[in-house]
Amino acid sequence: MSYNTHSFILFLISLYSFFSSHYASTSRPTGFSAKVINRNSVQSPLYDPSLTRQDRIKASVLRSVARHNYIDSITSNKFPPINIPVTPADGEYIMEYFIGTPPLSTFALLDTGSSRIWLQCLPCEKCYPQTNVSYFDPSKSSTYKRVQCPLLTCQLYGNEHCSEDNYCQFHVTYADKSVSSGDVAEETVEFRSPKGGNTTVENFVFGCSHINYFGGDVHYSQWGIPGLIGLRREGQSLIEQLGFLNFAYCFGDYDVPEQHGYAMFGDVAAISGPTTPILSISDAANHYFLDIVDISVNGERLKIPPDTFQVHKEYPSGFAIDSGATFTFLKTKAFRLLVGALKMKLMKLKEKEVIDPSYYHFELCYRMNYLDLKFAPVITFHFVNLDLQLPLSNTWIKVDEIQKTPYEGVHCLAMIPSPSISVLGNFQQQNFHIGFDLDNNLISFSLQFCE
Incomplete structure (x- = not known):
């Protein structure tokens, strides 16, 4: 047996061991649902009673333009000029979930255009304000774990590099110089169904972002969404981590902010209609x-x-x-x-x-x-x-x-x-x-x- 063949076999054994040890202790649900709310609902952490209807519509347009530029930038090698906003983490509809032990309520944009999950975390070197939603503090959670290098978990997250103490880091820069960077970590998260019932996921991989800010000139809100949950078919998105082959969502009426919608994942996600x-x-x-x-x-x-x-x-x-x-x-x-x-x-x-x-x-x-x-x-x-x-x-x-x-x-x-x-x-x-x-x-x- 050649040295290269022997090395390759050892690599396969270590890879198998990684998946066996990593996922054997991880609860992986077959499906769950969660409530989705309009950012202008009184239930939303982004609710601002001082905004007029025209203010809200203007903000929606500005967010849409920034979002369109973001999609341009990730689907092509050609980027818009740096003075044009490219905002990935803002939108009309957000989903509540709970993270850490004890669990902290937080919110994220459901993003079909991203493969990552990230959340603003303490200590914040540079973060945007989140209204009345507390920043996630890893030091107060008993289940928080930073991911070590060079585990496959780190590589799958993307844009990774290793810190001096050999822990996985991520750093993403968008075309308008917006930045998100921090630690790749694992944590226990909980999703609560609008009809009752909780689903807990252990060792959930996410980016704990200590530097996160918008570089574009988009003055549509004094507050930002705490984070993002990616739904793309790659990397460490929610559907890839949990192995879901189906997901669905329904967004409530734009003009009736209190009408909430829902998101469904896995075997509870109905595929109905043409x-x-x-x-x-x-x-x-x-x-x-x-x-x-x-x-x-x-x-x-x-x-x-x-x-x-x-x-x-x-x-x-x-x-x-x-x-x-x-x-x-x-x-x-x-x-x-x-x-x-x-x-x-x-x-x-x-x-x-x-x-x-x-x-x-x-x-x-x-x-x-x-x-x-x-x-x-x-x-x-x-x-x-x-x-x-x-x-x-x-x-x-x-x-x-x-x-x-x-x-x-x-x-x-x-x-x-x-x-x-x-x-x-x-x-x-x-x-x-x-x-x-x-x-x-x-x-x-x-x-x-x-x-």
């Missing part, structure tokens, strides 16, 4: 890309050129579904065709069209009442094997303050043109049960009341 394939594109950072064929307005196809949403590995493109972006971004060519078709269908409202730069990035706005909205044209996204018809509440957003009735006022098409990647945002996903069948590479959509 399905469309998830594209298998290794060059697209394992994001969830869908094959969109066309868009129609009141049943009339726009006949968008076939290459409009095609994925290219050398620059950001394609059509992705994302849990973090609020509003949908459409490739400029498709967006112009859609706006043109809507204007033709809304000719009777031509005198009510509003062109006002104060309405942020929204380009098509009308002063509408209940009847105008009731008879507004219906938009349908045509994916392979699936037609996603958008309810009017998922299409138009009221951008001014509530007047005589909730329906009267300026309503804008809740979509934004994009020079690069197209993204299906969570405003368009609200009140849809969306299931991810990762075993068969399918996504399902089922319209229902989420709570």
Whole structure:
């Protein structure tokens, strides 16, 4: 037996020993569910009663733009200019979970665009404020363990290096100079179902971030979300750690913050309704890309050129579904065709069209009442094997303050043109049960009341 062969066998034995010892003592659930809340709910740690409706919408737009730039940066080798915000850890919907022993309540953005899980931790060398949510203090938990080098756990987390005392560290820098860095660690976490019942996971791998700040100029909130839970199919994301082949979520109504939604994982995650394939594109950072064929307005196809949403590995493109972006971004060519078709269908409202730069990035706005909205044209996204018809509440957003009735006022098409990647945002996903069948590479959509 050669020396190289002998070394390789020893490596396999050590690898087997690592997995046996590491996971034998680790409880791994087959599935669980958790409540998802709107950041503007009174239950949310980010709730700010001083914000007006217009403030909240403007903040959602700014977060969406920063999120879109983030997706651009992770799906391509070409990055946006450094003065453009690229924010990974902020969004409209967050999930509560508990970490440590004794357990501390904290919150995270569910992120289909990330393979990592991280949380702001003490001591904070540089962290953003978290309102009334306490920073996680590892020194007060009896189950906290830093991961030693060079364990596979460290390598799987990504962007790792070793400290002088031989513990695993991570450091991530985004295109706008935002930073997240700290210790790769293991901890006991607990997820609590909205219907009762707790699920505890031991030796849960996460990044304990001691340096975490946004470098972009996004002045939309004085507080930040404590952390992030990645749902991508790689690394140490939640679904990869727990070996889940299914997950699902349903986001509550944007305009009813107290209507909470839910997230489901593993064998409790229902895959219901029509399905469309998830594209298998290794060059697209394992994001969830869908094959969109066309868009129609009141049943009339726009006949968008076939290459409009095609994925290219050398620059950001394609059509992705994302849990973090609020509003949908459409490739400029498709967006112009859609706006043109809507204007033709809304000719009777031509005198009510509003062109006002104060309405942020929204380009098509009308002063509408209940009847105008009731008879507004219906938009349908045509994916392979699936037609996603958008309810009017998922299409138009009221951008001014509530007047005589909730329906009267300026309503804008809740979509934004994009020079690069197209993204299906969570405003368009609200009140849809969306299931991810990762075993068969399918996504399902089922319209229902989420709570």
